[in-house]
Amino acid sequence: MEAFRQFDAVAVPLPQPNIDTDRIIPARFLSRPREVDHAQFLFHDARRLPEGGQDPDFPLNRPAWQPARIIVAGRNFACGSSRESAVWALFDAGFRCAIAPSFGDIFRNNGTKNGLLPVVLPAEAVDAIMAMLEAGPGARIAVDLPAQTVTAPDGTVHGFEIDPFAKHCLLEGLDDFGLTAGYEEEIAAFERRYGRENRL
Amino acid sequence: MDAPRTLFEKIWSRHRVLEREDGQTLLYVGRHLLHDGGATAFDVLRRRGLKPWAPERIFATPDHYVSTAGRRVEEIEDPRHREMVEKLARNTAEHGIRRFGLGDPNQGIVHVVGPETGLSQPGLLMVCGDSHTSTHGALGALAFGIGSTEVAHVLATQTLWQRKPRTMRITVEGRLGPQVTGKDVILAIIARIGAAGATGHAIEYAGSAIRSLSMEGRLTLCNMSIEAGGRAGMVAPDETTYAYLEGRPYSPRGADWEAAVTRWRELPSDAGAAFDTEVTLDGDAIQPMVTWGNSPEDALPIDGAIPDPETAPDAERRAQMRRMLDYMGLAPGTRLTDIAIDRAFIGSCTNSRIEDLRAAAAVAAGRKVAPGVTAWVVPGSEPVKRQAEAEGLHEVFRAAGFAWREPGCSMCLGTNGDIAAPGERVASTSNRNFVGRQGPGARTHLLSPAMAAAAAVTGRFTDVRRLLEG
Numbered sequence: 001m002e003a004f005r006q007f008d009a010v011a012v013p014l015p016q017p018n019i020d021t022d023r024i025i026p027a028r029f030l031s032r033p034r035e036v037d038h039a040q041f042l043f044h045d046a047r048r049l050p051e052g053g054q055d056p057d058f059p060l061n062r063p064a065w066q067p068a069r070i071i072v073a074g075r076n077f078a079c080g081s082s083r084e085s086a087v088w089a090l091f092d093a094g095f096r097c098a099i100a101p102s103f104g105d106i107f108r109n110n111g112t113k114n115g116l117l118p119v120v121l122p123a124e125a126v127d128a129i130m131a132m133l134e135a136g137p138g139a140r141i142a143v144d145l146p147a148q149t150v151t152a153p154d155g156t157v158h159g160f161e162i163d164p165f166a167k168h169c170l171l172e173g174l175d176d177f178g179l180t181a182g183y184e185e186e187i188a189a190f191e192r193r194y195g196r197e198n199r200l
Numbered sequence: 201m202d203a204p205r206t207l208f209e210k211i212w213s214r215h216r217v218l219e220r221e222d223g224q225t226l227l228y229v230g231r232h233l234l235h236d237g238g239a240t241a242f243d244v245l246r247r248r249g250l251k252p253w254a255p256e257r258i259f260a261t262p263d264h265y266v267s268t269a270g271r272r273v274e275e276i277e278d279p280r281h282r283e284m285v286e287k288l289a290r291n292t293a294e295h296g297i298r299r300f301g302l303g304d305p306n307q308g309i310v311h312v313v314g315p316e317t318g319l320s321q322p323g324l325l326m327v328c329g330d331s332h333t334s335t336h337g338a339l340g341a342l343a344f345g346i347g348s349t350e351v352a353h354v355l356a357t358q359t360l361w362q363r364k365p366r367t368m369r370i371t372v373e374g375r376l377g378p379q380v381t382g383k384d385v386i387l388a389i390i391a392r393i394g395a396a397g398a399t400g401h402a403i404e405y406a407g408s409a410i411r412s413l414s415m416e417g418r419l420t421l422c423n424m425s426i427e428a429g430g431r432a433g434m435v436a437p438d439e440t441t442y443a444y445l446e447g448r449p450y451s452p453r454g455a456d457w458e459a460a461v462t463r464w465r466e467l468p469s470d471a472g473a474a475f476d477t478e479v480t481l482d483g484d485a486i487q488p489m490v491t492w493g494n495s496p497e498d499a500l501p502i503d504g505a506i507p508d509p510e511t512a513p514d515a516e517r518r519a520q521m522r523r524m525l526d527y528m529g530l531a532p533g534t535r536l537t538d539i540a541i542d543r544a545f546i547g548s549c550t551n552s553r554i555e556d557l558r559a560a561a562a563v564a565a566g567r568k569v570a571p572g573v574t575a576w577v578v579p580g581s582e583p584v585k586r587q588a589e590a591e592g593l594h595e596v597f598r599a600a601g602f603a604w605r606e607p608g609c610s611m612c613l614g615t616n617g618d619i620a621a622p623g624e625r626v627a628s629t630s631n632r633n634f635v636g637r638q639g640p641g642a643r644t645h646l647l648s649p650a651m652a653a654a655a656a657v658t659g660r661f662t663d664v665r666r667l668l669e670g
């Protein structure tokens with residue numbers, strides 16, 4: 001997994017609550033293997049007009065936000081389905097961080113296991129950052145994982161909390177497989193105890 | 201004496217292999233379910249040269265990509281979809297994993313198959329690469345959905361790293377009125393606490409109204425826990441649970457059954473066990489519900505009217521409501537019972553079990569699907585289909601003009617190609633009314649099976665209680 005330390009990039013605001021993973025990547029693209037570049041599926045339908053063609057008003061389509069690599073969204077971002085391809089679509093499009101007042105739990109897990117940092121900030125902080133991004137399209141945000149801070153375009157610094165384990169894995173680019181490999185004895189011993197009560 | 205513990209804590213601690221100083225816990229997975237959307241996890245295994253650690257604890261069935269028009273793999277027209285079903289067959293065969301494939305008497309939607317075969321049991325920790333894995337909590341299991349990297353990890357180690365979620369108890373006391381089902385209870389709950397109301401929590405449903413639900417009703421209830429943001433939803437096992445499980449193919453038998461029930465009786469939360477969050481609802485007040493927006497939290501009793509964005513509490517909600525009404529093609533103030541539908545879909549892991557089909561058939565009996573409405577019934581599994589046919593429900597549906605299809609996820613998500621056309625309005629017993637969920641531009645309203653059948657035969661949302669009164 002790609003490690004995450006500091007990241008400084010243009011941020012795009014998506015000022016809506018409950019943006020679900022069906023929006024991030026519609027279900028009909030879920031049969032594509034990981035090798036396929038998933039950037040092409042990111043907000044595939046949301047960024048298009050019903051009659052076809054790109055919607056020039058969709059934030060990611062606006063020239064100032066095309067270089068965006070950080071998403072700032074409303075509460076409950078990426079709720080719904082467990083599809084990991086929601087993370088792949090963001091990652092393949094260059095996104096490494098999403099900032100919101102809250103996330104769907106499964107997306108949050110999937111993100112930290114794929115080098116995409118989910119940052120939870122209070123709703124007021126997210127609103128303030130969004131207002132700055134709207135006022136100055138193309139503005140940048142700096143994220144510092146070791147320091148656990150987000151620096152808004154106006155220089156305001158917001159601290160954030162993160163699970164120490166997720167932080168460690170992201171900083172080192174570690175995945176769970178390597179970690180668990182050291183515990184095979186413990187798992188086997190557990191199974192011997194557990195198996196007595198749970199016959200198959 | 202030990203501190204009182206919740207059902208959740210009892211299962212969590214029984215499956216804890218170890219806990220790191222930072223609180224991260226390695227959990228043992230008692231049962232792992234797979235479906236045909238999970239090919240990536242096997243790709244990860246192959247790349248890393250890994251093999252499933254405990255294949256005997258893994259069970260698979262194709263559901264997302266199967267055709268609901270026929271049972272042969274060759275009948276799946278889209279080669280990509282066919283490939284997903286074939287990959288599941290190859291991957292499970294290669295690793296000696298039991299698969300209920302197309303044509304198997306137990307094939308079906310993974311969250312229907314688990315409980316129905318007795319694979320889902322009280323006290324088990326279960327996972328599946330699907331967010332509606334919360335369903336299995338209805339049997340008193342701790343069951344939650346995971347992403348495909350986690351699926352690969354569970355395949356390779358039979359364990360999963362997790363941080364303990366918080367606990368929430370949702371208590372619904374009282375008596376549910378006629379035609380008020382598990383679906384209406386969960387929609388009322390989500391309308392109350394919001395689509396993120398239970399984020400970071402494992403939910404336990406309790407109270408007399410929950411106890412009174414059949415196992416099917418509890419499965420519907422727990423299924424939609426994720427729609428409230430909850431990782432897991434559970435109901436403590438009781439006589440309803442044991443009666444449901446006894447004699448199922450994978451349920452313990454004989455002396456093992458007695459021993460299992462004795463163990464399961466220890467599972468319910470102890471008196472005085474503390475939950476991080478408590479929510480209570482009045483069961484008597486719950487009405488048949490219908491959603492109007494693009495989040496399951498946008499649910500109203502059937503006698504309600506579309507809300508006016510101008511009355512929204514803040515600008516964000518106002519803008520969101522406008523977007524949703526625009527997408528849904530609805531005007532503020534319109535009564536739900538004045539909204540005409542184009543399609544009805546009775547199916548999905550939420551509402552495709554035998555009791556759901558019986559409830560819908562009772563409404564369809566002696567009536568006709570309204571002109572211009574396309575109505576489908578998609579049983580959740582082969583056993584549900586067989587049982588329904590043994591009871592003649594398929595004839596009731598067909599006589600009324602409903603299509604009787606083969607088991608699978610179908611129009612819940614449309615990954616197999618069963619989708620609605622842009623702009624079509626669907627009365628759907630599934631779990632998500634998201635933008636584009638049932639096809640680009642499709643407009644989904646969630647409701648119970650009897651309410652969906654009532655909408656199908658009247659051509660608009662209808663209070664099924666009134667309809668049945670005649």
Ligand code: SF4
Binds near residue numbers: 263310550608613
């Ligand atoms: S029926 Fe729908 S929600 Fe359930 S597993 Fe299938 S696609 Fe997912």
